[in-house]
Amino acid sequence: MFVKICGLRSVEHVEAAVAAGADAIGFLLSRSPRQVTPSEAAVLAATVPDHVLSVGVFATETTEQIRRDAEAAGVDTIQLHGAYKHEDFQALADLPVKLIRAIAGAEDPNTDCGAYGEDLLIVDAAKPGSGEPWDWTRLPAEPTGHWLLAGGLSPDNVACAVAEARPWGVDVSSGVEVSRGMKDPGLIRDFITAAKQAG
Numbered sequence: 001m002f003v004k005i006c007g008l009r010s011v012e013h014v015e016a017a018v019a020a021g022a023d024a025i026g027f028l029l030s031r032s033p034r035q036v037t038p039s040e041a042a043v044l045a046a047t048v049p050d051h052v053l054s055v056g057v058f059a060t061e062t063t064e065q066i067r068r069d070a071e072a073a074g075v076d077t078i079q080l081h082g083a084y085k086h087e088d089f090q091a092l093a094d095l096p097v098k099l100i101r102a103i104a105g106a107e108d109p110n111t112d113c114g115a116y117g118e119d120l121l122i123v124d125a126a127k128p129g130s131g132e133p134w135d136w137t138r139l140p141a142e143p144t145g146h147w148l149l150a151g152g153l154s155p156d157n158v159a160c161a162v163a164e165a166r167p168w169g170v171d172v173s174s175g176v177e178v179s180r181g182m183k184d185p186g187l188i189r190d191f192i193t194a195a196k197q198a199g
């Protein structure tokens with residue numbers, strides 16, 4: 001079970017996630033309570049070991065801005081959340097990074113990982129980063145390939161969600177926070193342990 005922990009803002013929390021077995025760590029380079037600047041993300045990404053993906057998350061930025069910010073942050077993966085089109089993925093395809101396409105699972109029938117040239121697909125709630133669970137048992141199409149379930153996951157519900165949706169991996173932000181934007185190392189560890197046991 002591949003586990004991504006998203007929205008980290010401190011070295012302490014990155015280290016806790018890596019030590020607990022995270023496979024990818026996300027940094028919000030877009031408007032969010034978890035937003036970090038590219039230079040802040042660079043400090044954090046430098047502490048992520050090579051075997052763990054360091055992911056820059058974007059939601060509304062242009063591809064030109066994404067190129068600039070991802071390079072400044074030194075991330076090895078770019079996550080595009082929202083209304084990005086196939087052309088946007090093509091415009092970034094020459095970069096030496098992996099690409100993640102994140103979709104609203106209840107609304108988007110394009111659930112084949114790789115359809116836009118991406119390496120990973122995230123099937124998320126309609127409001128990304130809200131922490132609100134959604135009905136992942138009612139997808140318009142069965143996802144294929146390397147896809148992560150996201151949206152309202154937590155240490156308490158991730159095992160059940162994995163049993164119901166059978167994803168290749170999981171992604172969490174709000175469910176490992178004590179308050180909006182404030183991660184908790186204990187919850188990060190609990191989430192990773194529960195997810196890995198479920199997979």
Ligand SMILES: O=C(O)c1ccccc1N[C@@H]1O[C@H](COP(=O)(O)O)[C@@H](O)[C@H]1O
Pocket residue numbers: 006007026028030031032033034057058059081102122124125128129130131132150151152153171172173174175
């Ligand atoms: O976390 C955010 O604030 C955010 C903002 C804009 C786009 C994506 C965002 N986060 C993504 O949302 C899911 C996790 O959501 P949840 O909080 O666990 O419900 C994950 O894919 C994040 O990358």
